[in-house]
Amino acid sequence: MKTRLTLILAALMVSVNLSFAQQDEECMNNLQIFSEFAKKKNYNDAYQPWMAVRTKCPKFNRAIYQYGERILDDKIQNSNGAEKVAFINDLLLLWDQSLEYYPQYYKKGKVYGDKAQLMYDYKKELKLDNETVYKAFDKAYTEDKDNFDNPKGLYTYFSVMVDLFDEKKRAVQEMFDKYDDLNDKVETEVIKYSGLLNPLVEKEEAGKTLTDKEPSYKKSYESYLNAYDQISSGMERKLGDRANCEVLIPLYERDFEQYKTDDVWLKRSVNRMYAKECTDDPLYIKLVKAYDAAAPSSDTKVFVADLLMKDGKESEAFKYLEQAYSLETDPIKKANRAVKIGITLKNKGRYAQARTYLENSLRLNPSNGRPHLLIASMYASSANSCGDTNFNKRAVFWLAAQEAEKAGRLDPTLRGLSEQSKTSYEAKAPSKSEIFQEGNSGETINISCWIGRSIKVPNV
Incomplete structure (x- = not known):
């Protein structure tokens, strides 16, 4: 009796293993078929064998979910009405299944x-x-x-x-x-x-x-x-x-007492007021002071500096800007801070100091081309005052064009603006005929004043 029972169990095990082996073989064959179709973007023919594997062996291979998304997306794009809705819902289900069966990858x-x-x-x-x-x-x-x-x-x-x-x-x-x-x-x-x-x-x-x-x-x-x-x-x-200011001011006035020590709320309120140019309202001053008291930081120093600028206290304001820069430790954030300080100095006509901060920003975050455009615009603005002759003054535009070109080369988000600025500056520089008349093709011109750079005259 015991021997007979053992034989029956052994037969069952063989049967089960054979069933799994057959299932695995069937799933493997269908996997190979739908994969080949999908690789060739023949998603329509891939659909049936893919569904066969997905239904029988949902854990068989991650390709079920990698190719499945493309197969169903193709079905969605090429169907209408109830059929389209069914495919959309099936893709939503597929994504859930990918998390269930392959959480290590999704x-x-x-x-x-x-x-x-x-x-x-x-x-x-x-x-x-x-x-x-x-x-x-x-x-x-x-x-x-x-x-x-x-x-x-x-x-x-x-x-x-x-x-x-x-x-x-x-x-x-x-x-x-x-x-x-x-x-x-x-x-x-x-x-x-x-x-x-x-x-x-x-x-x-x-x-x-x-x-x-x-x-x-x-x-x-x-x-x-x-x-x-x-x-x-x-x-x-x-x-x-x-x-806009009409929305922000009453909102922040209403909530100020409740959040006047909440540095996150204060930071966001000040940033929003600043971005929407609501800085002339007395509430802005109140928010800035509360923010600086609640959590003195690089951010708060910039906003305090802005208030001092409005009061005409530029020297004191620049000390706060320097503090803002020195307090920041993250390289990218420090680079962004340097840009904002550079813009503030540029707007005040302090071009040499502005360039120092903008160049610091480039060293910290060289893939941001915006500082190059700002430096280029300062060069262009100074063309009339930097040079001893009309030709040498206009040569500054070559320098500006070079700086603008760097922006687009380093930063893909600025390529259009970079090319536009470069073209504009080059149009204001001496022409080929003027270079020929001047007789200085290929020579180097030293640019004086705050710029303190040199530029090579193009060869003609």
């Missing part, structure tokens, strides 16, 4: 963000309201903010918040808070990608050759920085007049 922030974006893109087809879509984005942000970093998703998240405000389903302070939250997130991402890009920029500027993979990395980092720059300006446009 992050909640990215998956939830992609789901929310798809829900927004097909809001009409899915019959969804803004509240439902917003909650989907909010899930990505609150559950895994670090990995919710898609620029388009971040912008859409804020855009839906503004739509809810317009529908009177969100308070104005909630909208401002979300704007500030996402601005902070964007700043974090810009710092991250600038830190990755800068060594590659410095390597190229030093005349060294990038490795085989580094050009693609560089292009990717530049693309992300360009996207984050666009969504920052896009969020500001979306906010628009919903954050």
